[in-house]
Amino acid sequence: MLEAGGLAYEITLPPCITEKVAAADQNDLALEIHSVLNLDGNAGRFSFYGFTNAIEREFFEALISVASIGPKSAARAFSLPMSRIAHAIDQGDHAFLQTLPGIGQQKARDIVAKLQGKVTKFLLIQEGHPPAQAAIPDFADEALAVLLQLEYKRAEAETMIRSTLERVPNIANAEDLLAEIYRQKAT
Numbered sequence: 001m002l003e004a005g006g007l008a009y010e011i012t013l014p015p016c017i018t019e020k021v022a023a024a025d026q027n028d029l030a031l032e033i034h035s036v037l038n039l040d041g042n043a044g045r046f047s048f049y050g051f052t053n054a055i056e057r058e059f060f061e062a063l064i065s066v067a068s069i070g071p072k073s074a075a076r077a078f079s080l081p082m083s084r085i086a087h088a089i090d091q092g093d094h095a096f097l098q099t100l101p102g103i104g105q106q107k108a109r110d111i112v113a114k115l116q117g118k119v120t121k122f123l124l125i126q127e128g129h130p131p132a133q134a135a136i137p138d139f140a141d142e143a144l145a146v147l148l149q150l151e152y153k154r155a156e157a158e159t160m161i162r163s164t165l166e167r168v169p170n171i172a173n174a175e176d177l178l179a180e181i182y183r184q185k186a187t
Contacts (some may be wrong), residue, residue, distance in 0.1 A: 011050040014060070014078030020052050032057040036071050049075055056082055059122045067113045068107050070176075076101045086122035089115050140165065142174035143181070 002009045012057040028153035038045045051057040063074040077100040088096040147157035171177050
């Protein structure tokens with residue numbers, strides 16, 4: 001439920017989006033909304049579907065462009081990361097698509113027939129925030145500078161420092177850290 005300007009809006013989040021939203025900072029959360037007008041006789045009611053970015057919303061809209069898929073079915077189907085679903089569509093993997101909630105054999109065929117070859121940009125949707133890496137101690141910066149001077153690539157040097165500090169957490173200075181890195185490389 002979202003309150004804005006004295007009004008409350010009920011926003012449906014697909015399961016894979018719910019996980020991302022739960023991990024996000026709630027004070028700095030922005031959602032891309034897809035709204036659907038449901039008509040029942042002379043009355044209409046809006047349904048809102050929320051996504052963490054415009055690409056996810058566009059993928060949802062692409063999925064509901066398939067004649068046999070409505071917004072409720074599409075939202076339920078996104079129980080796995082959208083990039084995996086896009087990959088299955090691109091590969092024509094009917095069996096995988098049938099494992100999604102509410103997607104049977106015929107709907108899987110319809111999805112592949114309509115969207116195969118058209119989901120390339122959705123293959124790169126991030127599955128979540130990368131896990132935060134622990135900060136390295138100040139003396140590790142000195143060790144990093146030495147490794148860079150020895151022509152190690154930055155990513156490789158940082159990986160060596162992190163793995164060494166994980167294995168031997170009681171290292172207290174750059175000299176000991178470099179010595180331990182050397183010992184590990186020698187074995």
